[in-house]
Amino acid sequence: MSGKNLIKLFLLIAACFLLFYGYAYYKEYHTLAQLDEKIKMGRYQDALIAIQQLEDSLTFGTLEKVKEDPLISYNKGVIYTLMENKKKASAEYRKAMETKDPVLRARAIYNNANLIATDMDFSTAAMQYAEVLKIDANDFQAKKNLERMRLGEQQFNTMFSPEQQEREDRIEALKLIPWGTKYKYSGEQKIRW
Numbered sequence: 001m002s003g004k005n006l007i008k009l010f011l012l013i014a015a016c017f018l019l020f021y022g023y024a025y026y027k028e029y030h031t032l033a034q035l036d037e038k039i040k041m042g043r044y045q046d047a048l049i050a051i052q053q054l055e056d057s058l059t060f061g062t063l064e065k066v067k068e069d070p071l072i073s074y075n076k077g078v079i080y081t082l083m084e085n086k087k088k089a090s091a092e093y094r095k096a097m098e099t100k101d102p103v104l105r106a107r108a109i110y111n112n113a114n115l116i117a118t119d120m121d122f123s124t125a126a127m128q129y130a131e132v133l134k135i136d137a138n139d140f141q142a143k144k145n146l147e148r149m150r151l152g153e154q155q156f157n158t159m160f161s162p163e164q165q166e167r168e169d170r171i172e173a174l175k176l177i178p179w180g181t182k183y184k185y186s187g188e189q190k191i192r193w
Contacts, residue, residue, distance in 0.1 A: 027054065035075055044083045051076055070099035074108050086115050106135040110142055117145065122153035 031054045038047040051072060077092030093115070096108035113128035126149035132142040 032071065032075065035079075039079065039082065044079050048076070048079045048083070051079070068095070070096040070101070070104055070108075074104055077108065077111060081111065081115065086118070090115050102135050106132050106139065106142075109135075110139070113142075113145070117149060120152075120156075122149045122156060125149045126153065 031050055034050060035047045038044075038050065055072065073092045074096035077089045077096060080086075080089035080092060090112055093108045093112040097105055097112070099105050099108075109128050110132045113125045113132065116128060117125040126146055129142045129146040129149060132139055133146065136142070
């Protein structure tokens with residue numbers, strides 16, 4: 001083969017390679033753009049199917065990087081959250097937390113903290129909100145939720161404190177003492193249905 005034919009062959013292979021990968025990234029962008037519409041319309045199952053079709057397509061089968069794309073994991077987490085499947089949503093958010101993009105990482109941590117907060121694990125949620133604030137110190141919602149988690153943790157801890165138990169015991173003891181001098185027993189208890 002001559003040098004010109006070798007260069008032409010190389011350019012043809014490079015062009016095919018670029019077209020293939022360009023189409024894969026276009027398909028990913030197009031699918032993610034359609035997800036927003038489907039989510040706004042409340043068609044969460046359709047959005048999840050679209051993401052799964054994107055992951056299973058032939059063009060993405062050859063791209064390992066896209067298979068583990070944090071943006072796709074984040075979007076799957078959002079869809080699972082809207083479908084109220086907390087376990088799968090949390091797993092997808094954890095995958096998205098491994099990204100180097102600070103905005104996406106902060107969003108994934110924030111949404112995962114919201115899931116943890118709904119399970120009443122205030123201390124873990126507070127740690128996650130604090131991590132979001134390390135990434136973006138101006139995140140108002142994370143600050144507000146961190147305050148709420150600390151308040152919830154404080155209330156939860158005082159709920160089971162010895163002082164609270166002693167106070168409740170005193171109140172129970174006072175309920176047994178009849179109040180006033182006109183204490184009347186009305187006979188048999190009436191059952192209310």
